[in-house]
Amino acid sequence: MKFTFDIESPHKQYIQITAEIEVSKAETELFFPAWRPGRYELGDFAKNVNHFQILDEKGEKVEYQKSNKNTWIVQTSNVQTITVKYSYYAKDLNAGSTFLDASQLYVNPVNCCVFTDEIYNDPIQVELNIPDAWDVAHSLKVDNNSFTAANYDELVDSPFICSGNLQKTSYTVEGTTFYIWFNGIVKPDWKRLENDFKAFTISQIKAFSKFPTDEYHYLIQVLPYATYHGVEHSKSTVITLGPSYAVFEEFYKELLGVSSHELYHTWNVKSIRPVEMMPYNFKEENYTELGYIAEGVTTYMGDLMLYKSGVFNLKQYLQEMDKQIQKHMDNFGRLNYSVADSSFDTWLDGYVPGAPERKVSIYTEGCLLAFILDVHILKHTNNEKCLDDLMRELYLNYGDKGIGVSKADYLKEVERITNQTMQWFFDDYLHGTKAYTPLLIECLNEIGIKYNSTPVKSEFAAYLGAKIVEVNEATKIAALFPNSILDQAGAMVGDELLAMNGVSIQKNADRWARYFKNEEKVLIVNRGGKLIQLELPKSDEVYYQRYYLSQMKELSQAQKATFEAWKTV
Incomplete structure (x- = not known):
């Protein structure tokens, strides 16, 4: 198989791609990838394809029929090689996209390279028709001025940047x-x-x-x-x-944080991979509940490795953990949907806010639960082993051998290293929705880290239970704390705040809320053109808070020992 990339008119942002594919059957299925690793949602990259045609070795058109959004049925009777020509629209520039302009050709092959089952594991050659002055940043092998990949998996896992x-x-x-x-x-x-x-x-x-x-x-x-x-x-x-x-x-x-995170992925998910993704199936969704390993552990360890290596000091590391705790506490989906279920549903709505209070982040929840697991391993091994040891065993016994990891495998390895029954951890926290703040605080205490909280600066958020935002000249409710004063009064996300106790609100909602703090309040809101009156009783309860960690001033000998074991590779 061979791919050739041409860039005839970079300003139009269409890449001309030619794929030469050997065939041996009377009918051949030709596929376009439906998703890319690292983003567990459908990408539907075929939507960027234009000027699609298929020719035989004589240059004559071959009949084909599109059977679904990313599959073509090609009539290949008496044909040995087909040449697939198409243009790929490359206007998006992010870490998983393909992009073209006058300054560069940047390709993630998984976005734009077709494949067939027949040649999936065959060697692939890549030729780039680019300006002589451009260099190429890549990880492919070079053979006789061409780039080569051992198979389709290696090709689509090898992005490249061509630029001067x-x-x-x-x-x-x-x-x-x-x-x-x-x-x-x-x-x-x-x-x-x-x-x-x-x-x-x-x-x-x-x-x-x-x-x-x-x-x-x-x-x-x-x-x-x-x-x-x-x-x-x-x-x-x-x-x-x-x-x-x-x-x-x-x-x-x-820059350090994302680089450490992505390097850790080299072991965790590129090698240690959920069994459902071993191997990847680029034709359709690859559902798994193990996002708490793939992304959660990586989020935790990516930052922790910066601290363990001395690149971050403790204050810098704790600031990163502060962010995760804040995200956890501000996301009330934690009360309704487990991190395992949220992992499965990344294919549904994992990368957009979605329905309020429905789901959680596999990055955030997985990170905090990985920390809890790390401390539990330390606790049950007298500080002799930690999460590093568990992940190393998963790499050597599964990932390095090309064996996928299942939920049962993970539980087995966790119980083996702790020599404890850990089913409760999986049932209650990874695959359940039990609140784990008490467990988190307990684990932080084990290493001498204090869990702190204070009301957020916004009066509306802290004491009335609504996050507010300025939209043009309007002040609107952006989020509601469940069962807060405003929630119970019937406030809705999107309500525009107009007046409080007869006084007009004009970008000063927090000041008026503070002024009337110890009084009953009548709030007037605009809801879709209708004026709604909300009655708010007096209350000292705190809703939205800022959460942050700090090192305890005095640590016991046990805390010191666990802390040293925790921060050491």
Whole structure:
């Protein structure tokens, strides 16, 4: 199989793609990927295809019929090779997309490369017709000026950037060379970057005992506007970050965070993979409940490795945990839907807010539950083992052997390392909706970390139970705390606040709420053109709060010992 990429008119953002595919059957099914790894929702990339045609080896048209949105039935009787020609519209620039303009050709092959079952495991050749002055950032093998992949899986797991603006550096750890590529407007601080990346790389490799590949590439698209996104691959990651001026200043911590997170994915999900995704099926959804391992553990360990390696200090690490706790407490879907169910439903609505109070984030819930599990392992092994040991065993005994991990496997390995019955943890917290704040506080206490809370600054949010936002000249309710004063009074998300106790609200809702704090209140709202009166009683109850962690001033010997074991690889 061979793919050729041409860019005849970059300003139109159409990439001309030619796929040469050997066939041997009278009828051949040709597929376009329906999704991409790292984003567990349907991508429907075939919607970007234009000028589609199929020719035989003589250049004559071959008959075909589209059977569904990403499948074509091709009549290949008496045909040995088909040539599929099409244009792919590449206007989106993020860490999982394909993009073309006058400055670059950036391709995630999983977005735009067709396949058949017959040649899926055959070697693939890639040719790029690009300007001579452009470099190519990639992880593919090079053979006679062409790029090669062992099979379709490797091809679609190997994004590349072709550009005249590429900059790179490299470092080596344990025999693996790591390349850091930047594309865009950026002034890298190479020395600082290499020192920090090398530090967290050493810690991660130490935790897993070895690295899965002999080279690795960070493909970093630096953009002039605010963005933050990363996607994992076996030998690389693509990261988009911006604005350019902030990447090595106030957003440098974000660059480190996303890079450490994506590197950890090299083991966790690219190797340690849910059994339902072993192998990937690009034709349809790959449902799994184990997002709390794939993304949850990675979110937790990605940041923790920055602390374990000395790249982050404790204050910086706790700030990242603060964010996760805040997201957890502000998402009331935690009362209704488990992280396992939410993982299954990423294919339904996992990356948009969706229905209020319906679901949770596999990143946030998985992260906090991974921390709890980490401390429980320390507790039940006298600080001799931790989550690092569990993940290393999963890598060596499953991922490195190409074996998928099931829920039963994970429970078995957790119970083996703790020598404790852990069914309660799975039933109540991973696959259930039992509130785990008390358990979280208990685990934080084990390592000498204090769990703090204080009312948020917004009076409406803290004491009336509504987050408010300014939309043009209007003040509107953006979220409601369940069973808060406003919720019980019948307020609705989207209500526009007009007046309180007869006084007009004009971008000063919090001030008036504070002024009338110790009084009963009458709130007038505009709801779809109708004026609604809401009566609010006096109350001192606090609703929305800010949650943050801090190290205890004095630690017991037990806390010190557990803390040291927790922060050490």
